[in-house]
Amino acid sequence: MSEADKMDVIIIGAGPAGIACAYILAQAGKEVLVIERAETPGAKNVTGGRLYTYALEMVDKGLTEEAVLERKITHEQIMILSQDKAISIDYHDPSFNREGQVPQSYSILRAQFDEWFAAKAEEIGAMVACGVKVDDLIEKDGKIIGVVAGEDEMYADVVIAADGVNSFMAQKAGLIKDISAHQVGVGIKEVIELPPDTIQERFNLKPDEGAARMILGCTEGIHGGGFLYTNRESISLGCVLMPEEAAAHGKSVHEIFQDLKMHPAIYPLIAGGESIEYGAHLVSEEGYRGIPQKIYREGFLMIGDAAGFVINTGYSIRGIDLAIVSGVAAARAVLNTSASDQVGPAYLQELKNIELLPTMQAVDGYADLLAIPRIYSSYPRIAVGVFERLFTVNGQKPNSLIKNTKEVIKSNGVSMWQLFKDVLRGYKSI
Amino acid sequence: MSKIIACYKWVADEADIRINPDQSVDITKAKGKISDYDKNAIEAAVEAAGKLGGQAVTLTFGNAGAKPSIKDALSRGPEEAYWVKAAEADQADGAVTARALAAAIQKIGDSSLVICAEGASDTYARQIAPRIGAILNLPVISSVIIMTFEGNSLVATRKLEDSLETVKVELPAVVAVLPEANNPPLPGLKAVMAAGKKPLTEYSAADLGIDFKPRNQVVAVKGYVMNRKNIIFDAGDSVSRVKELAAALRKEGVL
Ligand SMILES: Cc1cc2nc3c(=O)[nH]c(=O)nc-3n(C[C@H](O)[C@H](O)[C@H](O)COP(=O)(O)OP(=O)(O)OC[C@H]3O[C@@H](n4cnc5c(N)ncnc54)[C@H](O)[C@@H]3O)c2cc1C
Numbered sequence: 001m002s003e004a005d006k007m008d009v010i011i012i013g014a015g016p017a018g019i020a021c022a023y024i025l026a027q028a029g030k031e032v033l034v035i036e037r038a039e040t041p042g043a044k045n046v047t048g049g050r051l052y053t054y055a056l057e058m059v060d061k062g063l064t065e066e067a068v069l070e071r072k073i074t075h076e077q078i079m080i081l082s083q084d085k086a087i088s089i090d091y092h093d094p095s096f097n098r099e100g101q102v103p104q105s106y107s108i109l110r111a112q113f114d115e116w117f118a119a120k121a122e123e124i125g126a127m128v129a130c131g132v133k134v135d136d137l138i139e140k141d142g143k144i145i146g147v148v149a150g151e152d153e154m155y156a157d158v159v160i161a162a163d164g165v166n167s168f169m170a171q172k173a174g175l176i177k178d179i180s181a182h183q184v185g186v187g188i189k190e191v192i193e194l195p196p197d198t199i200q201e202r203f204n205l206k207p208d209e210g211a212a213r214m215i216l217g218c219t220e221g222i223h224g225g226g227f228l229y230t231n232r233e234s235i236s237l238g239c240v241l242m243p244e245e246a247a248a249h250g251k252s253v254h255e256i257f258q259d260l261k262m263h264p265a266i267y268p269l270i271a272g273g274e275s276i277e278y279g280a281h282l283v284s285e286e287g288y289r290g291i292p293q294k295i296y297r298e299g300f301l302m303i304g305d306a307a308g309f310v311i312n313t314g315y316s317i318r319g320i321d322l323a324i325v326s327g328v329a330a331a332r333a334v335l336n337t338s339a340s341d342q343v344g345p346a347y348l349q350e351l352k353n354i355e356l357l358p359t360m361q362a363v364d365g366y367a368d369l370l371a372i373p374r375i376y377s378s379y380p381r382i383a384v385g386v387f388e389r390l391f392t393v394n395g396q397k398p399n400s401l402i403k404n405t406k407e408v409i410k411s412n413g414v415s416m417w418q419l420f421k422d423v424l425r426g427y428k429s430i
Numbered sequence: 431m432s433k434i435i436a437c438y439k440w441v442a443d444e445a446d447i448r449i450n451p452d453q454s455v456d457i458t459k460a461k462g463k464i465s466d467y468d469k470n471a472i473e474a475a476v477e478a479a480g481k482l483g484g485q486a487v488t489l490t491f492g493n494a495g496a497k498p499s500i501k502d503a504l505s506r507g508p509e510e511a512y513w514v515k516a517a518e519a520d521q522a523d524g525a526v527t528a529r530a531l532a533a534a535i536q537k538i539g540d541s542s543l544v545i546c547a548e549g550a551s552d553t554y555a556r557q558i559a560p561r562i563g564a565i566l567n568l569p570v571i572s573s574v575i576i577m578t579f580e581g582n583s584l585v586a587t588r589k590l591e592d593s594l595e596t597v598k599v600e601l602p603a604v605v606a607v608l609p610e611a612n613n614p615p616l617p618g619l620k621a622v623m624a625a626g627k628k629p630l631t632e633y634s635a636a637d638l639g640i641d642f643k644p645r646n647q648v649v650a651v652k653g654y655v656m657n658r659k660n661i662i663f664d665a666g667d668s669v670s671r672v673k674e675l676a677a678a679l680r681k682e683g684v685l
Contacts, residue, residue, distance in 0.1 A: 151618055
């Protein structure tokens with residue numbers, strides 16, 4: 001092994017996790033190499049896309065201002081669909097876009113964002129090698145000491161797996177098994193181009209404002225949901241579904257997504273737009289309990305999606321910010337620990353200090369709530385049914401709201417006892 | 431050491447170019463890339479340096495946007511990069527480009543071989559190699575698919591319409607290669623890492639002292655619709671229909 005073949009740290013994957021980690025390590029003067037299989041960072045990455053800015057600020061103060069972002073999210077929306085009907089909730093908070101403050105979150109397009117972020121890390125001194133796939137890890141005396149890419153071998157004190165969901169590197173390190181279907185959802189996303197004015201009109205936005213929308217009841221009863229983000233000149237629309245249930249259902253994930261696009265409450269939002277991107281990707285769905293038992297071994301750490309750091313509460317998906325934050329935690333552990341076998345435990349401690357693990361633990365119950373199958377089938381129907389009766393005026397004597405609700409619940413085949421149990425379960429979960 | 435210079439152009443990736451319904455062409459969202467055929471020129475230079483001895487280097491004439499091309503080009507094996515960095519590249523015609531490259535080649539100094547692609551993947555004007563040869567008063571061999579060396583001579587196989595021609599020329603010379611010349615491999619990890627550390631020399635427009643005024647001006651770029659001829663041969667039995675089809679295809683020059 002020559003001097004030239006050895007780095008301080010090698011990071012596999014130039015997603016938000018890998019780049020955030022590289023940025024901090026390079027800033028502290030470490031020799032760090034990021035290896036990315038795509039020709040340019042982010043070229044193939046699929047995400048919804050909303051980024052919470054606190055995470056970027058944690059990497060470097062003021063970074064948000066330079067970042068390649070789309071719109072400040074000032075409208076948080078929830079939509080419940082059933083047949084051709086829809087209930088929409090729009091929470092508008094202008095304080096999410098206050099003069100002189102960093103807005104809470106932005107919509108982003110990953111191809112642009114990742115490329116910018118990687119260039120930023122390079123500027124600071126990290127080396128980013130694109131178009132190169134890591135094939136294997138090199139192990140010696142029980143310690144990970146390097147990587148193999150094609151014919152080449154490179155060595156490092158620490159190898160960090162930031163290679164995303166279903167991490168091949170973590171499998172190679174023996175820390176996770178190949179993923180099983182109930183642990184992941186399949187996400188599909190389409191980017192639809194529209195003029196900025198049209199987007200602002202359709203979503204009632206100011207020129208720099210944006211909307212983030214979660215959509216429930218659009219999955220034909222399958223565990224999952226839809227999402228929509230407004231970008232500057234496009235809309236990101238997609239859905240996430242559990243593949244096992246989708247397979248049993250008979251309709252393809254693609255067909256269910258097409259139905260969502262054609263829904264009378266969705267279609268007018270995208271009408272006349274041109275589809276410029278279509279992609280699919282896995283999302284881990286298990287939250288805190290999906291984190292592998294061990295996320296490190298000597299010479300090796302897992303960050304971001306590779307470590308299962310995704311929160312899905314049904315009203316928001318958070319993966320990008322957690323990826324960045326875990327990259328920060330890993331970098332801190334590497335910088336503050338000299339004994340090689342102590343880096344892993346230090347990383348775990350940093351994840352606690354930085355509140356990543358506590359945050360995931362706090363919302364762990366959502367997984368139980370979201371496991372109730374009726375959330376995706378009868379409950380959206382009941383909600384829409386109640387609204388239907390509420391807003392129907394035909395000159396006849398209306399029933400009381402309670403009576404109406406009871407009837408709608410019964411007509412959807414749900415017993416009061418079942419409903420009571422689910423409410424109790426929901427209450428306990430969250 | 432004598433240099434083998436591969437010239438390349440940084441072009442808009444055709445995969446990202448969009449033709450709007452009114453036939454206007456939108457390249458604003460297109461990423462840049464090294465023209466595909468020029469990757470063959472770079473690989474040919476690396477291979478030639480291996481056989482002939484000398485140092486493979488790259489040369490490009492492009493605006494500031496061509497920056498990412500340097501690392502990409504160097505990861506493919508050449509040892510040094512030269513960049514004529516000038517906004518004038520945007521309006522350049524074949525004559526201006528060839529003048530800029532020829533002036534840079536003279537500045538680079540001792541070179542035994544200049545290798546271009548037959549044409550760039552955007553305009554495919556096939557002007558650069560012949561024009562460089564004319565400016566520098568060097569022999570030019572086009573449509574090359576094989577290069578071997580005998581002492582200080584290049585023996586090149588040219589691919590013609592339906593035959594192969596072998597020519598021999600004393601170096602220095604200018605060569606235009608066809609894509610069949612080689613299969614450029616994907617750069618490996620160490621090659622990509624090494625690329626960032628190799629030397630780059632930049633020339634400005636003023637350094638070259640040449641006339642950048644193009645005499646050709648691009649007036650418009652528009653998409654076009656290829657109309658199908660929609661001919662159906664449905665008269666007569668199947669034998670005569672096939673005969674008619676073959677005759678029609680022959681008339682169009684496709685058979
Ligand atoms: C449809 C969908 C919607 C989502 N919506 C949101 C959202 O709105 N907000 C949010 O915060 N999160 C969202 N997420 C989750 C978010 O995208 C991920 O959590 C986040 O991208 C994780 O970042 P990462 O850096 O860990 O991994 P990734 O972004 O997946 O990056 C991994 C990188 O590693 C590279 N790589 C993999 N293997 C190798 C190898 N062997 N060699 C070299 N390189 C390799 C890949 O090319 C990739 O660039 C969504 C996900 C999906 C699928």
